[in-house]
Amino acid sequence: MAVPEGEISDALQVLRRVFGYDAFREGQGEIIEHVVAGNDALVLMPTGGGKSLCYQIPALVRKGVGVVISPLIALMQDQVDALRNAGVRAGFLNSTQDLDERRVVEAQFVAGELDLLYLAPERLKVASTVQLLDRGDIALFAIDEAHCVAQWGHDFRPDYLLLSGLHERWPDVPRIALTATATQATRTEIASRLNLEQARHFVASFDRPNIQYRIEPKNEPKRQLLHLLRTEHSGDAGIVYCLSRNSVEKIAEFLTANGIEAVPYHAGLDPRTRAENQSRFLREDGLVVVATIAFGMGIDKPDVRFVAHLDLPKSVEGYYQETGRAGRDGLPSTAWLAYGLNDVVNLRKMIDTSEGDAAHRRRLSVHLDAMLALCETVECRRVQLLNYFGQDGEPCGNCDTCLTPPESWDGTIAAQKLLSAIVRLDRERRQKFGAGHVIDILTGKKNAKVIQFDHDALSVFGVGSELRDTEWRGVVRQLLAQGLLAVESNYGALVLTDTSPEVLKGARKVMLRREPEPTKAAKAAKTAKERKAPVDLPSEAMPVFERLRTWRAAQAKDQGVPAYVIFHDATLREIATAMPSSLTELGKISGVGENKLAKYGNQVLETLTPA
Incomplete structure (x- = not known):
């Protein structure tokens, strides 16, 4: 459909008059033109790239009310406040309101006194909500966080499946689905599940050049985190992600005890405390929130200077979404991750014991394998990240592997020694053990457990003394990442895989990543801080x-x-x-x-x- 003459200038006028900007960012103008003309769109744009304007401006230009479907109930009030501050007539309907509040918003919608109405997806289960929408004049439907509809994505939500019916009931209303992260597989699933197969796809660059990506092995992670915050992000607002609620509580207490104001956020907190902590993070300067991944989707806080992960994310998509909450204002920010052998072991076990069929577990394994590949790469992390989303890139010069290039080394012999030790334990003793004990055998430690099981008599005892414990743990971690080693789901024992014999027979070479020395890591940190100077x-x-x-x-x-x-x-x-x-x-x-x-x-x- 052609765009009526003058409507794009109307969009630019709205941009200037309402939001105070003179020009659209790259890609925004074309998307807005497409939707203003009444067409459907599927938009992939990184966090901080200006996705919200892609539906807010068409809603203001087109006749009627823009209806925004968003899972972010806790943030709707702030989203509406921000729009009202800019002079936009906005409202929301969700479970936090009482009956009188809902009635006021509903009356405004029917009377055409709103420009934008935010709805939680579960509201569409309620017949009265659908009847309400039938009574109003709808300018467009915006489906935010659209990856929630995809089981291939990292945040699947069943309520989003309801949105496939929007086009059937309101066939003349344009729809725009938006997400900050999706692979080609996820993108295809979003289009299929939302009946957007005919929609035009707009894919912006996934690159966030202001974010410095850094990943390092765990070595007293609390101390590592404290060092990062004290030396590079003193007084900065940031998010620390942990997998478990218990870890969240302990890390928040640890940071507070060490002079860094921090609050916890997880689903186990009572709703009032959780809401208060989120509100404080959004409203106060320099507060750190320690959270499970339940926190942060849709956070609009622009000055988050760092995102730190103390546990390995389950997928690259989740990692990208979470790190994308840093530096929305375009200023230098840090995405820092500490991960170790136990992370790999625990996530493998979680996959093996997860609910769902074999196909579901395979999907989880594919996600984890990609995340491990990002962690273990000797190439530019940004290039690896962009490649995952199907985008080419050049070495950035602003990630840890660019700033301090890691060495790779031929770890074939080390791998053979490790795999041989596992074979000896299994065949000669009918025993299986975890990584710690196998490493003790390889390094020749005569501790109580080794002596108890008479493992100092094994032919592999002490054959790995050329490597330190931490180096052996790196070998184990990387063999797990490469699928040359596995973990038994019940007890965490190391076991061989179908590809292990290739290494044992010398038919497969094993290249491993040598971690940079601590002094080099300090250099990377210094460089990151120096990069703040130009702004x-x-x-x-x-x-x-x-x-x-x-x-x-x-x-x-x-x-x-x-x-x-x-x-x-x-x-x-x-x-x-x-x-x-x-x-x-x-x-x-x-x-x-x-x-x-x-x-x-x-x-x-x-x-x-x-x-």
Whole structure:
């Protein structure tokens, strides 16, 4: 369908008037044009790439109300607050509201007094919600976090399957499905499950050049995390991810005890505490939240300076989604992961014992294998990450493997020694053991357990003394990653795989990654910090910027909204640098739309020139 002349200029006018930006980011204009014209779209755009404008602006340009399907109930209030602050008539319907609140929003929708209405997907199970939508004039349907519909994705949610019926009931209403992360397989499944096979696909670059990806072996992970925060991210807001609720609690307590303000977030907390901790993270500067992966989807906080993982993510898609919560403002940020042998062992066991059929377990294994390949690569991590999503890339010069290239070494003999030890234990003693005990045998340790089982009499006892314990653990970890070794699901014992004999017979060469020395890792950290320098404000602008931040904090507190709802840091930086002296000049600053100019303009100018 052709776009009526003038509608794209209308979209640009909305961008300038409402949101305060002069031009669309790369890809946005084409998507908006497509949807404004009444066409369906499937949009893949990285976190921080401006996905929300791709449906918000068409909703404002087209006749009717834009209906946004989002799983982010805890964040709907903040999303609506941000839109209202920009002068957009927005509302939401979800389970947190009482009957009177819902009735007000429903009446506004029917009367055409809303520009955007946010709905949780489960609301579509309720007949009254469908009847309500029938009574209104719908401009478009936006399906946010669309990967939730795909079982190949990392966050499948059954309620999203209901959305396949939108097109059947409202065939003339355009639909736009959006996600920050999806492989080709996931993309195909999204299109199929949402009846979007005929929709145009828009795939933006997955590259987030401002994020520095770093992965290192676990070696006292709490100490490693504390070092990262103290040396590179002192006073910064950030997210620390752990797999278990118990770990979340312990890490939050550990950081707080060491002078870093941190709060836990997981499903086991009572709802009030969980909501309060999330609210504090969004509204306060410099707070660290320690969380399970249940936290963070759709977080709009732009100044998250780091995302740290203390446990291995289950998939590259999950890892990319979680690390993407750092640096939404485009400023330098860190994605740091510490992982070890136990992570690999535990995740393999979880897959083997997971519910579901063999095909489901194979999917989980494919996801984990890709994640392990990213961890163990000797090439640029960014290139590996982009390749996973089907995108080419060049070495970035800003990940750990680029900054301190790791060595690879021929680990065939070491692999043969390890596999031989497992064979000897099985065939000669009918015994199976975990990695720690096998390593003790290889390194010749005569400890109580070795002596108890008479394992110092094995022919492989002490044959691996040329490597340290930590190096042997790296060998085990990498053989597991390469599928040359497996873990028994019941007791965690090491066992051979179908490909192990190839190594034992010398028919397969095994190349392993040698971890960089600690001094080199410190160099990478220093380089990361140095890269922040180019975005620093001129010295004369810093006091102004801080005054603006203080003013913004007071406004946010009075209104009960996150600070970024008032203005993003990037906007405050530009104001502090440009020092506008009139409302006209202030209105030219990126991020200052008409409504915010009218609401805050005079206060900002007064803040720039204090008495």
